[in-house]
């Protein structure tokens with residue numbers, strides 16, 4: 001076991017991209033197995049219909065995470081905008097722990113703010129309205145009571161709507177708003193923020209002491225942030 005913590009986000013696992021699922025399962029069995037903790041900052045799945053989701057590819061992933069947590073690596077997960085229906089049954093099946101968004105951790109003497117990242121995109125007003133609607137506990141409760149087939153249809157429609165939306169939007173509207181970033185970091189008293197969602201991997205030096213680290217997606221390759229006593233680095237995985 002290495003004294004190391006890993007951060008990933010935006011895997012968007014989906015049966016139509018078996019090579020990415022394979023890459024992720026390999027990562028769990030090697031790098032993740034050697035680490036103390038793995039943080040998944042949202043959008044592990046392209047779509048999650050509820051913890052009764054019976055997609056065989058998803059079941060494989062659950063089994064692999066369970067194996068990882070059983071042998072001693074702690075796994076923490078935040079909701080993304082695709083898989084916000086992950087619930088407590090998923091936690092018990094995988095042995096991982098669901099974290100709120102935003103969430104603060106202490107790591108090697110650093111206070112770090114963890115977010116999926118969609119809350120930071122406040123210039124996208126339509127999206128923030130949509131987010132409010134689907135994160136409403138009543139909406140979630142009612143939706144989870146519907147049969148799987150019906151939820152599948154709802155997810156498809158929502159995805160179609162969001163695709164039409166994003167196609168017509170200027171790029172910068174879908175990036176984070178700098179003032180919102182500042183506000184979250186101030187409110188939580190953290191000089192460091194790690195998030196995903198925008199698929200724009202980078203380490204931004206906001207000033208001498210503050211950093212915003214953006215994790216990359218797993219669309220064509222993997223992306224991981226490794227953090228140990230010597231510091232951190234953002235790497236791609238092939």
Ligand SMILES: [Mn+2]
Pocket residue numbers: 010042043080081082116118196197198
């Ligand atoms: Mn996202």
